[in-house]
Amino acid sequence: MAEKTHAIVIGASIAGLAAARALADRVDRVTVLERDALADDEIVRPNVPQAHHTHVLLAAGHRALEAAFPGLTAELEAQGAMGSRASRTFWFQDGAPFTIPDEAVPGVAASRPLLESTLRRRLLADHPNVTLLDRTAATALTLEDGRVTGVRTRDAQHRADLVVACTGRGTRLLDSLREHGFPTAEESTVRIDVAYATQEFRRDSADMDTTTAVVLDDPAGSHRAGALLAIAPDRWIVTLSAQHGDPAPTDAQEFLDFAHALPSPVIAQVLDRSEPLGPVHSYRLPTGRRRHVERLASVPAGFVALGDAICSFNPLYGQGMSSAALQAVALGEAIDAHGVAAPGLPHEVYTRASAVLDAPWAMAVTADFADPRAAGDKPRGTDVFNRYLTLVVRACHTSPQVALQFFAVQNLLAPPQSLMALRTMARVLRAAPRSPAGRARRAEASTREAEHSHEPMRH
Ligand SMILES: Cc1cc2nc3c(=O)[nH]c(=O)nc-3n(C[C@H](O)[C@H](O)[C@H](O)COP(=O)(O)OP(=O)(O)OC[C@H]3O[C@@H](n4cnc5c(N)ncnc54)[C@H](O)[C@@H]3O)c2cc1C
Known part of the structure; x- marks a missing residue:
């Protein structure tokens, strides 16, 4: 035997x-x-x-776990977890929200x-x-x-x-x-110095249709971020983060203030009307590390x-x-x-x-190095790809097809190179200039230029 x-x-x-x-x-x-x-x-x-x-x-992990444990999603939902749909996601990055099509990756949100x-x-x-x-x-x-x-x-x-x-x-x-x-x-390491702060809040099940909100500030600016997720009909979990020595909030008042300072008010508005369910938890991580x-x-x-x-x-x-x-x-x-x-x-x-x-x-690593304060093992081509990703993000403001591809990559359903496929690139190049954020920046720049040209000459 x-x-x-x-x-x-x-x-x-x-x-x-x-x-x-x-x-x-x-x-x-x-x-x-x-x-x-x-x-x-x-x-x-x-x-x-x-x-x-x-x-x-992420969707790829969700699929792998569902295949390993058939019925997992239903079981999680039976215990209060929330099915998440793209149409109920608010994603704000580089100065404007994404246009997200509903076919983008459904998932499950649980504690x-x-x-x-x-x-x-x-x-x-x-x-x-x-x-x-x-x-x-x-x-x-x-x-x-x-x-x-x-x-x-x-x-x-x-x-x-x-x-x-x-x-x-x-x-x-x-x-x-x-x-x-x-x-x-x-080892490959990248210095990220991430500080996390998380607090849970009571959610009114009738509260807004959006069940996920992500707000990201410019990585070359404050690089602060906020994520709001309904993990049960009556529970929000909210995480706020900062990097490279910028402190994350440590108490309830700082938490609110930090949320209000994010570039979109969506998360702060929910916090203003929701009762905290516990303390603010902190976590710090110095590096991303691969052995x-x-x-x-x-x-x-x-x-x-x-x-x-x-x-x-x-x-x-x-x-x-x-x-x-x-x-x-x-x-x-x-x-x-x-x-x-x-x-x-x-x-x-x-x-x-x-x-x-x-x-x-x-x-x-590419996203980490979008922050000029990141240090460590930087693969060749990172800066070039980051410049292209800026256009991809701007294209997501108006192009649902680009947003769909962006989320497929982010959810590990498609390789990052798929964002460089000719069709997607053409869409990115067409849509990026239409971004309201891009337009706002151009308007701001031309106002500055006009003001400058009207300034009296100084000798
Ligand atoms: C702040 C924060 C937020 C995160 N957010 C996300 C997210 O949004 N999505 C996501 O996918 N991932 C996220 N992660 C990552 C995620 O937590 C981990 O990738 C995940 O837990 C898998 O890790 P692991 O099982 O390898 O190790 P761990 O989760 O670290 O577990 C290691 C386990 O091994 C046990 N153990 C260790 N040594 C011994 C020993 N000698 N004998 C017996 N037991 C031992 C420990 O007790 C522990 O149970 C986050 C991580 C952090 C720090």
């Missing part, structure tokens, strides 16, 4: 749950180890403090704890071969002859054919492999790391959970092609995960 296969996943956050789901179909037994205590209700647990903040699930607890419940209910041990921290990997053979916890040792570390941005497990003679991955595990010359058999452990983006773009879900799909495909215990599996997983990460990382 063939030996039974066992995989261990460390970390039961989004990456860990998605990876465990992919493994459940491909090995006999999956054990998930999580250091936090896990409860059924919607709580923010100590080691995932970002769960206080708005978590947008991060609700999404995570629902995924966890579904994983355990649908897959009896998955066991979850909470309050169980992995303290070390065990290795024999260059292969990871399992995980040590405080009072036990667990053997496995494959260990998948989904231990988040601060993980030390990858670096611990250095002690066993394995190289550490090169290039795909470039490693040697990696131990029996071990891979996924999710924020290998790539943690500027959270403003909402890419982390979706990338994690897509990396889990890549994990499953690599196992199908090579087998769970194959020595070449980790390299294959990293190659596929890297292909998943390339587009969101490129998009995040």
Whole structure:
């Protein structure tokens, strides 16, 4: 009889749950180890403090999770999550709102704890071969002859054919492999210094039709941003952010003031009529960081790391959970092609995960460098692409087709290069000059010029 296969996943956050789901179909037994205590209700647990903040699930991630957990969207909505439609989205960028067609990417908006607890419940209910041990921290990997053979916890040792570390941005497990003679991955980093502030508000279910509002200030200016999301018929979550030393608000009054100073009043108007449901939560993130595990010359058999452990983006773009879900799909495909215990599996997983990460990382870094204060590993061509993106954004003010393509890219449904396709480029070049923001700027510039030409000459 063939030996039974066992995989261990460390970390039961989004990456860990998605990876465990992919493994459940491909090995006999999956054990998930999580250091936090896990409860059924919607709580923010100590080691995932970002769960206080708005978590947008991009369409590609939504589709991947729905495919892995059929009926997930309906289940989330049954617990109060909101179906989101483009026609109910207000998106304000570069001085004017976008014209958004209704066919643009429908989605689901939920609190991060609700999404995570629902995924966890579904994983355990649908897959009896998955066991979850909470309050169980992995303290070390065990290795024999260059292969990871399992995980040590405080009072036990667990053997496995494959260990998948989904231990988040601060993980030390990858670096611990250095002690066993394995190289550490090169990193790309971008200094972003993002400060987040989030507060929830009571929502009147009859309150405006718009369920999502995003307001972005010029990255070369204040680079402040606000996002308002209905995560239940009676709950708004609102996140305000600033970058590079500009402080985000820390109390309720500052929160209101900051919202009022955004370039569109839409979010502030909602806050003015809504009762706060809790305190302002803060979060700071110094860098976007990608570990290039795909470039490693040697990696131990029996071990891979996924999710924020290998790539943690500027959270403003909402890419982390979706990338994690897509990396889990890549994990499953690599196992199908090579087998769970194959020595070449980790390299294959990293190659596929890297292909998943390339587009969101490129998009995040491009957007980060639109702010002249950003510093770090800047890919060639970033400034040129950013200049073109300015035109794309202006075109979105009047062209629903360009906005549709913009959202497809942003939701990881189409590659960033698709914005350069001839048809789209032609639309961008036609529509950008019609942008009310562009017109307003040109009018302002010509007024300044006229004033200047009427100024008396000084000698
Ligand atoms: C402020 C903020 C806002 C964000 N907004 C969005 C958004 O809008 N959309 C989006 O898609 N993403 C967003 N993200 C990113 C998102 O939170 C992550 O990408 C997502 O949680 C997936 O991360 P992960 O599962 O890899 O790691 P984490 O979520 O960091 O989870 C790691 C898990 O591993 C556990 N763990 C760690 N070490 C051990 C150990 N030794 N033993 C056992 N368990 C261990 C931890 O307790 C934790 O449960 C945001 C992030 C931040 C910081």
